[in-house]
Amino acid sequence: MTTQPLNPVPPPYWAVALNAPAPPLAKAAAKIPDPPGFSRATGGKSRAQQQASTAASKPVETDTLKVKKAWEIAMAPSKQIPMNAIMMYMSGNSLQIFSIMMVFMLFKGPIQGLISTNTVFAKFESEGTRAKLLGVKAVYVLMQFVLLALGVWKVNAMGLLPTTSSDWLAWESERQPLERAYFALG
Template identity: 75%
Template sequence: MATSQPLPPLPPPKWVVELNSPLPRPSASTSSIPDPPGFSRKTGGKNRAEKSSTSSITSNTSKPAETDTLKLKKAWEIAIAPSKSIPMNGIMMYMSGNTLQIFSIMMVFMLFKGPIQGLINTNAVFAKFESETLRGKLLGVKAVYVLVQFALLGLGVWKVNAMGLLPTTRSDWLAWESERQPHETSYFAFG
């Protein structure tokens, strides 16, 4: 009986060996290709992630004024963002017609729902931008945000009025009107 002996392991393929062993670095004098802008050979072994994390730490600690400026700019972007939907909503409300249909009712519901939720969540939207230095400036940003939400609500009120759902005419209040009592009466006479 012959016993089978285990075979020795096969050597790894050439591509695995090349992948695991780094290529030799060319010397600066032998390379004809210039270094890209911003690259420095003096950094040693630091990679891009380490550089960016250290630079972001230093930029955050050394320049709080720039951080406040960026926060204020982002707050203004958020405050003005709902105004970009006013023209689109206006065209959609105009095109949906003035009749009472499920489509136009759903459109009006969505037009009221968004601004009401925005008004309720105003402080929560701008909570991440709150700081002692920005408190006064954020009041103006919040006021613009609230005005834009009221403009969207005004668009909804216009649409509801165009559909005839707002009681704005005298005939809408006939139940509360009393009958007129004439001061004089006249009768037709033949004669």
């Protein structure tokens, strides 16, 4: 029994046209001017793209971009405030594992953020940006403290902060007047 070789299927037309070199321009097409911002001499890059690539290499422009990115990172905790506030409200004020874990996570994030403030902004620090980064770091720390304040509010709403005089009644009977404590030592 003889087997006949399978005829390979030719590739589709679009694949052949895509891989083929561009046809030469006709005389009529050569007379059409390039659109604004396009030049064949620059390889298709627009003037704005060429200026952006050369401007990014300047140190002043690089420092401006670094400070802009540092501001984005500094304002990132402020975007978490509404989400965390809604989650704290929805978790309720009872002492359950879910609400306790939510409060733990709310305290954990800002504390880690405060500890790592200098390392977060270390990649943006240079001679030209050092003075500007002080304000950026201050805003970042302020946003972390706002998140911590949200956590304190939640702990107070759960009744875990001793804010009333009745919370201290257990220690009221153990307290001795200063005169008695002083004479007891002598």
